[in-house]
Amino acid sequence: KQEVTQIPAALSVPEGENLVLNCSFTDSAIYNLQWFRQDPGKGLTSLLLIQSSQREQTSGRLNASLDKSSGRSTLYIAASQPGDSATYLCAVPANQAGTALIFGKGTTLSVSS
Amino acid sequence: DGGITQSPKYLFRKEGQNVTLSCEQNLNHDAMYWYRQDPGQGLRLIYYSQIVNDFQKGDIAEGYSVSREKKESFPLTVTSAQKNPTAFYLCASSIWGETNVLTFGAGSRLTVL
Numbered sequence: 001k002q003e004v005t006q007i008p009a010a011l012s013v014p015e016g017e018n019l020v021l022n023c024s025f026t027d028s029a030i031y032n033l034q035w036f037r038q039d040p041g042k043g044l045t046s047l048l049l050i051q052s053s054q055r056e057q058t059s060g061r062l063n064a065s066l067d068k069s070s071g072r073s074t075l076y077i078a079a080s081q082p083g084d085s086a087t088y089l090c091a092v093p094a095n096q097a098g099t100a101l102i103f104g105k106g107t108t109l110s111v112s113s
Numbered sequence: 114d115g116g117i118t119q120s121p122k123y124l125f126r127k128e129g130q131n132v133t134l135s136c137e138q139n140l141n142h143d144a145m146y147w148y149r150q151d152p153g154q155g156l157r158l159i160y161y162s163q164i165v166n167d168f169q170k171g172d173i174a175e176g177y178s179v180s181r182e183k184k185e186s187f188p189l190t191v192t193s194a195q196k197n198p199t200a201f202y203l204c205a206s207s208i209w210g211e212t213n214v215l216t217f218g219a220g221s222r223l224t225v226l
Contacts, residue, residue: 041220094158103156103157
């Protein structure tokens with residue numbers, strides 16, 4: 001059964017720092033991988049989607065990479081800002097047909113000004 | 114604007130009572146999902162539905178029930194059989210087969226008194 005793990009569980013950085021969030025998955029036969037952002041008490045917002053054939057995706061200051069063979073993905077945030085403070089979750093489809101997503105527990109990021 | 118509406122945002126329940134959480138979408142999405150989130154935990158799938166009048170159990174379906182009588186609506190009932198129902202409940206929808214194009218509602222927080 002696919003399992004998704006995120007490290008670290010929490011991270012605190014000063015404003016302006018570049019940082020990396022990690023996501024690992026046990027079954028490398030994934031269809032794609034997605035990163036979400038969740039603000040406290042809110043729903044999830046999709047940030048980046050990486051298809052299995054891709055190595056990385058970029059959106060503004062965010063860059064997500066995917067290494068299927070090692071079962072890992074990273075989310076790189078450049079020049080962090082206090083507004084980046086949130087919980088970041090990664091997720092992969094439960095199977096090739098993509099019936100539902102399996103989520104990691106998330107990394108809670110705090111950026112201080 | 115298209116989106117997903119969950120109600121109520123906050124709900125309190127006495128032990129032994131059933132409660133129903135509403136989820137409505139106007140995105141014309143085929144698939145709808147219910148996830149449960151506990152503090153410091155990722156999202157766990159309760160139920161999902163691919164089409165009207167059809168739904169499938171997720172990883173933690175015990176103590177919950179759903180219906181899908183209309184494409185736009187996917188209500189979740191938390192029954193008295195659910196032993197630990199206090200949690201944050203998230204509804205999502207997608208075009209079937211494109212699970213990563215998930216749109217989430219703002220969530221409903223259920224507290225058992």
